[in-house]
Amino acid sequence: MALASGVRFAARALLRPWALLRGTTLGRTEPAAGGGGDGARRFGSQRVLVEPDAASGVAVMKLRNPPVNALSLELLTELVISLEKLENDKTFRGVILTSDCPRVFCAGLDLTEICGRNPAHCAEYWKAMQELWLRTYLSSLVLVAAINGACPAGGCIIALSCDCRVLADNPKYRIGLNETLLGIIAPFWLKDTYVNTIGHRASEQALQLGSLFPPAEALQVGLVDQVVPEDQVQSTALSEMARWLAVPDHARQLTKNMMRKATADRLLRQRDADTQNFVSFVCRDSIQKSLQAYLEKLRQRKG
């Protein structure tokens, strides 16, 4: 009951984002730990913590949906709203996206959103996923992913939508699109994003095998731009940000758009068909069975 009303609330907010601003902490600012002036005030929502630094024009956005930052409908909605808020505030030119959950950047789709759910819910969920990808991929802001944990599937897609990726050097923090191992297929726009980042042959191999790359291999294949010791992820992300912000915004933004628009337009042209494909695919009995089995395996793995 509570979950159903939460989902309805999030869905309403996706259509009318400002609805979520009422009655939640989103949009409310509070002093950051150790902070004093306006530049050190933070805002956010239940699942996304935003630490803005007005002086530098950079905000740190932390995913906070424990235990593994699975992309629930609520998290997707709150991410879109937080990003939109920063984009509309001309003080900000860049965002560092990172995780507030230990050892996991983002576990990808929240499988409980597509297991045992009705087609209408799966459609609503997938539209929210498309929206987040479109928003991040085409964002006018510089987005740097500070990847401080495991980064499979949908987590990898969020990272790939950023302009630059810094990964913590820990063999457990693997990154990649592992959909085939769950018995599902990455949609064309995930595949396109992969190809745009690591090239056709590497994508062909990695997608079919469902490869999750440990840091050194991720660097080698071009999935991430830097691998650094865990305690240097944040500072390296800030140095990368400075490099990107040294370029005049208008020139960088137009260039980004030139590089990415065709890929995004492809989804925009067939968004409804993509949603229908997704829904009819994941609602098949055989796919539901393999998703259930995968979730069960994850649950049993514990302890």
Ligand SMILES: CC/C=C\C/C=C\C/C=C\C=C\CC(=O)SCCNC(=O)CCNC(=O)[C@H](O)C(C)(C)COP(=O)(O)OP(=O)(O)OC[C@H]1O[C@@H](n2cnc3c(N)ncnc32)[C@H](O)[C@@H]1OP(=O)(O)O
């Ligand atoms: C014709 C074609 C048309 C359209 C295309 C069709 C389909 C397209 C589809 C989809 C695209 C999908 C992309 C995805 O993102 S699928 C999700 C893939 N994600 C994963 O495989 C990650 C799974 N999780 C893990 O590997 C690990 O949890 C970890 C490495 C992220 C973290 O490991 P830990 O040891 O720290 O934590 P755990 O003990 O494993 O987990 C804790 C807790 O969280 C639950 N959980 C983990 N991941 C998920 C998830 N993705 N969704 C929901 N729940 C998750 C896990 O079960 C544990 O729960 P309990 O505490 O036991 O209840």
